[in-house]
Amino acid sequence: MKQISIEQAAMRIAQALPGDGAFLCVGGKRPNTMTIGWGGLTYFWGKHVFLAPVRPQRFTHPLLEQEGEFTVCVPAPGEMRKALAQAGTLSGRDGDKFAAIGLETLPGRAVNAPVIRGCALYLECRVLARTAFTGEGTDDEVAARAYPQGDFHTLFFGEVIACYAGENV
Amino acid sequence: MKQISIEQAAMRIAQALPGDGAFLCVGGKRPNTMTIGWGGLTYFWGKHVFLAPVRPQRFTHPLLEQEGEFTVCVPAPGEMRKALAQAGTLSGRDGDKFAAIGLETLPGRAVNAPVIRGCALYLECRVLARTAFTGEGTDDEVAARAYPQGDFHTLFFGEVIACYAGENV
Numbered sequence: 001m002k003q004i005s006i007e008q009a010a011m012r013i014a015q016a017l018p019g020d021g022a023f024l025c026v027g028g029k030r031p032n033t034m035t036i037g038w039g040g041l042t043y044f045w046g047k048h049v050f051l052a053p054v055r056p057q058r059f060t061h062p063l064l065e066q067e068g069e070f071t072v073c074v075p076a077p078g079e080m081r082k083a084l085a086q087a088g089t090l091s092g093r094d095g096d097k098f099a100a101i102g103l104e105t106l107p108g109r110a111v112n113a114p115v116i117r118g119c120a121l122y123l124e125c126r127v128l129a130r131t132a133f134t135g136e137g138t139d140d141e142v143a144a145r146a147y148p149q150g151d152f153h154t155l156f157f158g159e160v161i162a163c164y165a166g167e168n169v
Numbered sequence: 170m171k172q173i174s175i176e177q178a179a180m181r182i183a184q185a186l187p188g189d190g191a192f193l194c195v196g197g198k199r200p201n202t203m204t205i206g207w208g209g210l211t212y213f214w215g216k217h218v219f220l221a222p223v224r225p226q227r228f229t230h231p232l233l234e235q236e237g238e239f240t241v242c243v244p245a246p247g248e249m250r251k252a253l254a255q256a257g258t259l260s261g262r263d264g265d266k267f268a269a270i271g272l273e274t275l276p277g278r279a280v281n282a283p284v285i286r287g288c289a290l291y292l293e294c295r296v297l298a299r300t301a302f303t304g305e306g307t308d309d310e311v312a313a314r315a316y317p318q319g320d321f322h323t324l325f326f327g328e329v330i331a332c333y334a335g336e337n338v
Contacts (some may be wrong), residue, residue: 007216010183010210017212041179042209042220043186045311051211051220129307131300138298140281142214155300155324 002165004121006048007165010041012109012121016074020037020084023073023103024052027113031105033097034060036072041123041160048160050125053133053153059092064156068127069111076166077124110162116156125158171334173290175217176333179210181290185243189253192242192272193221195232196282200274202266203229204257205241207322210292210329217329219294222302222322228261233325237296238280245289245335279331289335294327 016022021037039052050072054061064070075084086101098116099106105114111124133153135143181283185191190206208221223230233239244253255270267274267285274283280293302322304312 001290007183011180014179014212014217018215018217038211038213038215040209040211040213040218041183042207042211043183044207044209044222045315046207048183048187051209053213093214093243100226101307128306128311129302129331131302131305133298133300135298136300142297146214 001154003147004072004164004165005159006041009121009123012074014077015077019077019117020042020075020081021088022075023084023087023116023119024060025071025073025105025114025116026060026067027069027108027111028063028067030063030092031098031114032060032063032092033087033116034058034105044157045128045140046126049128050123050158050160052156052158054156055151055153057151064127065130067113069101069113070125070127070156070158071111071113071115072123072125073116073119074121075118079120080118108162118166122162122166123160124162127156128159128162129157172209173332173334175210175329175332178290178292181243182210184246188246189244189250190257191283192253192256192288193229193245194240194242194274194283194285195229195236196238196277196280197232197236199261200267200283201232201261202247202256202272202285206274207219210259213326215266216297218297219327220330221327223325224320224333226320230323234299236282239294239325240277240280240282240284240298241292241294241328242285242288243290244287248289249287270327270329273280278333280288287335291331291333292329293331293337295330296325297328300324
């Protein structure tokens with residue numbers, strides 16, 4: 001396991017999310033993944049915390065609440081584009097999304113959630129808190145574009161308890 | 170004005186907040202600054218967004234709501250330590266905190282809030298949204314340490330509309 005500094009992880013995440021996104025994975029009886037394009041690495045309560053906004057209607061939402069752990073798997077720039085697009089389109093409700101996309105998983109090292117083989121950066125996170133984004137006072141343009149149906153995100157705050165590079169990095 | 174990439178800014182912020190912190194400044198009729206140690210650079214709603222958690226009892230809190238703009242001024246590593254400590258202790262309620270600490274301000278380039286001379290990195294932000302962190306389901310240790318009086322943060326989401334390096338960088 002090659003360590004990567006949290007500062008380097010922050011840099012890569014700030015680059016990846018506006019680009020092709022990253023995989024967020026949950027474990028338990030029904031492991032699943034979704035593509036995230038929004039969120040980021042913050043420092044909160046004296047800890048490095050990944051902020052993951054997830055809408056309530058997502059299949060991953062109750063799994064995150066139940067499991068309380070997740071991983072963020074960030075491919076190298078330009079890699080795994082098709083898989084990221086598919087993971088953002090398919091729903092875990094319809095079956096095993098990993099198998100449908102052809103993604104191989106490995107067990108997380110510190111959490112009970114899988115990671116996706118072949119990524120460049122892995123964060124493993126424990127949910128410390130969640131809160132509803134209520135949309136009060138939200139900029140009109142953002143509200144109209146992101147929340148036309150009022151389906152506001154839940155903000156999941158995950159303490160980063162492991163941060164490492166992939167095998168090929 | 171020397172540009173700095175948002176990725177480099179994310180890296181520096183991930184380093185600064187766990188360290189000595191950064192200045193957050195608001196403008197208007199009564200400009201003020203406070204030291205922030207929590208928060209971070211995220212990507213949300215398709216924009217680079219600085220997340221600033223501010224407690225309701227802070228003098229800066231209503232100013233942020235009123236003005237809707239703020240700056241984040243990040244000193245070079247190890248610099249301005251005393252000023253950061255002072256800005257985190259004094260309250261703007263008691264007078265001009267910039268003057269009390271001996272901080273020289275310059276006008277923001279894109280927002281109606283000042284920046285502090287001599288820092289290494291500047292972000293200028295427009296508040297796109299805010300939401301109350303409600304504390305529901307928060308980890309016991311975090312709740313006991315960060316919120317013994319139930320004074321939960323407001324989360325201010327500020328779109329980064331300018332990002333640049335200081336003169337001496």
